[in-house]
Amino acid sequence: MDKLQIQHDARPTALTEVAKIAGFGLGFATALMGKEAAMACTEAVETVIGEHYDDQLRDLELMEPLHSSIPLLRDIIREFRDDELEHLNTAVYHHSQRAPHHALLTTIVEGGCQIAIQLCKRF
Numbered sequence: 001m002d003k004l005q006i007q008h009d010a011r012p013t014a015l016t017e018v019a020k021i022a023g024f025g026l027g028f029a030t031a032l033m034g035k036e037a038a039m040a041c042t043e044a045v046e047t048v049i050g051e052h053y054d055d056q057l058r059d060l061e062l063m064e065p066l067h068s069s070i071p072l073l074r075d076i077i078r079e080f081r082d083d084e085l086e087h088l089n090t091a092v093y094h095h096s097q098r099a100p101h102h103a104l105l106t107t108i109v110e111g112g113c114q115i116a117i118q119l120c121k122r123f
Helices: 004-009 016-033 035-066 070-093 100-121
Strands: none
Touching: 004 035, 016 070, 016 100, 035 070, 035 100
């Protein structure tokens, strides 16, 4: 993805480092809460990221005639999405839904991820 950004002079979000730190902090905090909470966090993050990749794929379908690199980009995003969904499946397999206050925890994490995506799109 980094190579494509350079090749097409696409600017990454200015919030990349903030997102990395926030992601690490979220993972660390939920790990302190226990294995199931960490898995619930993973479940929530990967759900939102998978949906975000699906949104990007739908947008790219409309753009395909505009540039010859669009099919390659779609393939790369599909691969990334599938990797994220595998992480989601792993989290569920490892009992993410047994986390204390699962519904509350995943709702908060999903909401935070959706806000982060919107901010990264703008900045």
